[in-house]
Amino acid sequence: MEKVITVCPYCGSGCKINLLVENNKVVGAEAANGVTNQGELCLKGYYGWDFLNDTKLLTPRLKRPMIRRQRGGELEPVSWDEAIKFASSRLMAIKEKYGANSIMTTGSSRGTGNESNYVAQKFTRAVLGTNNIDCCARVCHGPSVAGLMVTLGNGAMSNSICEIEDTKCILVFGYNAADSHPIVARRIIKAKEKGAKIIVCDPRYIETARLADLFLPLKNGSNMALVNAFANVLLNEKLYKPEFVANYTEGFEEYKAMVAKYTPEYTAEITGLDPALVREAIRMYAAAPSATILWGMGVTQWGQAVDVVKGLSSLAAITGNLGRPNVGVGPVRGQNNVQGACDMGALPNTLPGYYPVTDAAAREKFAKAWGVPSISGETGYGLTDVPHKILEGKIKANYVFGEDPLQTEPELSLVRKAFAELELLIVQDIFMTKTAMIADVILPATSWGEHENVFSAADRGFQRCYKAIDPPADHDVKHDWEIHSLMATAMGYPMHYNNAKEIWDELRGLCHLYTGATYEKMANLGYVPWPCPTEDHPGTPWLYEGNKFDTASGKALLFAAEWRAPLEKVDAEYPLGLCTVREVGHYSCRSMTGNCTALQTLADEPGFVQIHPDDAKQFGIADQALVWISSRRGKVITRANYNDRVNKGAVYMTYQWWIGACNELTVDHLDPISKTPEYKFSAVKLEAIADQVWAENHVQELYGKMKADMRKAAMA
Amino acid sequence: MNRFIVAEPKKCIGCRTCEVACVLAHSGTADVGSLSPTSFAPRLRVIKGLSISTPVTCRHCEDAPCANVCPNGAIVYSQNTVQVLQERCVGCKTCMVACPFGAMDVITVPATKTFNGVTVANGTKAEAHKCDLCVDRAAGPACVTVCPTKALHVVDRAAMEQTLRKRQERAALEAENSPLI
Structure with a gap:
């Protein structure tokens, strides 16, 4: 049995894990003595790896490229050559017809790593010619x-x-x-x-x-x-x-x-x-x-x-x-590499290393390094702009990389309506997701565990994650950075890397914050918090030494603002405030944890709504009963969970359930600066269901059909 | 003195890693894929109340009610623990009723019989189901190993005596500082 050092693919704590590997199969996980976790792991760390074995508990692995020749038609498996040709030619045609800013892309804050995010934003900026790239930092930190x-x-x-x-x-x-x-x-x-x-x-x-x-x-x-x-x-x-x-x-x-x-x-x-x-x-x-x-x-x-x-x-x-x-x-930071996706410039306003896109000197440096005449200085669209910009006719193509917006964005009915208007939707992922189900092109990638990369922990700590296994023989999948490179090359910008380290070295040559964070320094359990300006620098666990701040003036700005109330108000019709939260055993859109046996054993569809027992009794709702929950935007079925720890007047749902999907209910109200949604407050009502036998059957039917559809699509 | 597991509620974060470790340690295969919602029966349970989160499990009592009431002699003292001899358990649930901690459960598991080297299914078998302190596991109880906040501990005679000694010393000091008479 071999032990391979990796970093947990879930939250941003940056826990080091030894994956136990036998005959190219992961069979277990042990806590490694990483800097942040000190030989401890949590539920997901110990038991969150068997999605690698394609358990199909929730959704199947994407194993080969697929395209849909007509929007709404059937998915068809094709060769990589054909998939890349199909996707790249359509992107070029859209760019030609509507301009570079009609194309949106995403980075991925999940198991793919920093190198692939660097390449994704390079593809967006140097090849497509736009700053329209964002990652799920938009909807969290x-x-x-x-x-x-x-x-x-x-x-x-x-x-x-x-x-x-x-x-x-x-x-x-x-x-x-x-x-x-x-x-x-x-x-x-x-x-x-x-x-x-x-x-x-x-x-x-x-x-x-x-x-x-x-x-x-x-x-x-x-x-x-x-x-x-x-x-x-x-x-x-x-x-x-x-x-x-x-x-x-x-x-x-x-x-x-x-x-x-x-x-x-x-x-x-x-x-x-x-x-x-x-x-x-x-x-x-x-x-x-x-x-x-x-x-x-x-x-x-x-x-x-x-x-x-x-x-x-x-x-x-x-x-x-x-x-x-x-x-x-x-x-x-919530997702294991949301810090990293930001560090790599998967943001519409900053280049890798946080150089603003409005900084002409920085743009010139990157343009020169990437061999293009110039880089756009116009701030791109954010993730939460996307549905609106599609409906306004400004975004025509969306290249989604390692995200599932049809599960995680607020007000899902709006997102679905908008995505239906796209001329081209490309999804690059490891699992069939709600978004992949409607994609025109599916580009299947290697998973965490099947590639090597660097992650950034929540506290800016760069750590290396080693490759534990090869993708199974019947998986015709490629590394994310290889896929973006193939797309770039097909679009007339030859791009080729032999390995992740080559990408990393290119990146650190361009960003003064990361220059000294070499692969060698991060070997095994190595941990390098940026800024790390030189190779003999150990990294910076705490910032602002000498009380010198990184603002233009070098001083910390003091700031306060008038309080503003949440957008929605509770009323007689919708008397409760819904707040979306997390639970320890599941993560993000659940495509990974939903395929892990232990985690799915502890909690499964349709999820639950936490409610104070006094409120529940007022609405005639029994503990553990299935209930309808609805807002002005949608209605889903979920399970009532009496919880003395929640305040009266508010209810709480975790956001990873596909049947009890709280984002059918949430409101697309954004912070005016960061454009982050108000997931924490939507007015809702709960309704008891008299026939619980019917309700249980209904959930099983919905869940069974959804899983069968996913399988059928992935196995086409 | 029997060994037992104590949990420090102040450290418990209610994550249920211990429950999964418990089931896997008793699965015979250690294969995560063997878990399922219908057969998931941890021998300790994380309880979350208004102001407490803590696993609850068997105290391995010195004068164990479960052992005292078992009509078939299936619950015995062994290796400074209380153990169930499953071959003797008839599933009568008397032990469940007797346990004041709710630490005893009775479950049914698929039974097999072997004849001429062939193993075949043979209905179901009842099992009195409780913490066995992972007596057959070299590294000790699996729940203690995995707890991310180190809220679980095995307490044996030596550990108990150390605690008693500390408390006695503290009591002695307090006696000096606050004379009653």
Whole structure:
């Protein structure tokens, strides 16, 4: 038996795993002693690999290229030559007819790795000639990147995951570590054991709330008001560090004026929190010799998200909790390589290494390296622009790489309607997905485990992931970067790489942040957090040494904004607020975890809706009964799950279920800056189903048919 | 003293990794593919209440109610643990009723019989089903190994004595600092 070092393909904790391989088959997983996981793994880490064996529990593996000669026709398996010719000629025709900006592409924040994202954006920028590339950061930590870029100059976690356990106070804001990052939850527990104070701000009594010193159950959608109230107390009670503010920050007067009215008394009605509790919490944060703020989707998936990120960043800045070890701001990234996809420039406004596309000198450098006359300086479309731009007739072709927008985007009926209008939809993936089901071209790729690559953990740590197995003999699949290279070549831009390392070396030659992060340095369990400017540099676990920020002025910008309420209001017809969340055993669109036996054994369709028992009883809904849940945009069946830990008036659904798909209900309301959807608040109603036998059969019928359709399509 | 597993609720994050490890450790194959929702029967269960998350499992009692009530002598003390001799279990559920922790379950599993070297299906067999402390597993209980927050521990005589000693020392110090008379 062989042991191959890899990085877990699920959350952004960056856990190192030894895959156990026998006769080109993965037979088990052991925890390796990685920097962030220290020999521990969670449920998905231990039992989330057998999708590699094409279990077909949810959906089958894509094994050969397929095309649909007419939109809506049958999928037809073809040779790689024919698939590439078909896809590239249609893309060229669309570019010719409508211009480069009529084509949209995506990067992939999942198991494919940094090298393939670099190649995907190079294909988009150098070959197609547009900046229309984005990744699922748009729908998760986009606001963190946008907000922190402005306030501190770097969109990532300021300090490393390892440092969390040595901070003296953790302010957990809208972040459920136990479900999203168990291995980060472990650091929070260790911090508590070492004497840290824990403050949790969340509408639900999450696992971390159980060990918290203070729990602030704020009302859904009141984040900005609470952050402003925190700032108000810090300023009024002189709990901030005037010297740090004077020397290392800017915008103090405007900041002070903006938060002046947000006393805890003023915000009590908005947040539902006792003013004394708010004061006690922020006094605790300010009194700690070192303090860390961790946040997740509870901050970012709102119509007002970037403002809140900037507000949290300002709390850290005015209390001097930046620029040293064990402090900082921690937007903990959700998908295993969403940090990486951003690092590689799979964003419409930045090139690899975060050079803005508006920076002429950077564009010239990349254009020269890529052998093209110029690169577009026009910011491209974001992921959440796509449905609208298709309906406006501006996007005609969509090249989706390792994502399933028909499952993960808000307001799915709108997404389906828009995608039906496309002239060309290309899907490059490892599994048949809802999006692949309607694609004109399917390009099957190698999976995590079948290629080598570098991933970026949530704390900017680059790590190598080795190849464990070859794709099974009957899989006619290629590496993602090979597929993009073939497409580029067919479109008149010869592109060829022999291996992932060649791509990586090209990338680090172009980006000063990554120059020193060589494959050799990342060998085995090696871990290199960027910035790593030279080969003798060990990498940078914490940013802003000497309180020098990466903003133009070198100072941290202080920022606050007026609180805005969520878009939708609950009313008599739709009396509950739906918030979409995560559960520990499943991940993203579920094409991977849904094919893992252990994970599917613990939880399966149609998923569930968490509801407070008092609310459930009011609507005549029994625990574990199947129910209808509907919003102004759609209606799905799911299972009621009585949960004392959720607040009354709100219900919670996890977003990976294909039958109980919460995104049929969510609203396409976006943060004005980051364009991130307000997944956290949609008005819904629940209806009991009298005939539960019928309902159970109905779910089984829907599920059975869906799986049969997927199989039939993939096996065509 | 019998060994047993304790969980620290403060460290439990409710992830159920222990449940899967338990089932796999007793599957005979360690093959993840052998799991299924219908046969999934972990010997410890993660319970989540309003303010607690913790696995609950057998305490391997010194005077075990399950062993005391078993009409067929199927539950015995062995290797400082309480074990079920499955060949003697008739599935009467008396042990389930007796256990105050809800740690005993009775399940049915497919039975086989072997005749002339040929193994054939033979209906179902009842099994009193509870934590066996992975007595046949060299590395010890599988749940303890996988817990990502190290919330599970095996407690034996030595570990218990160490804890008792610490508590006695603390009590002694407190007695000095806060005299009752």
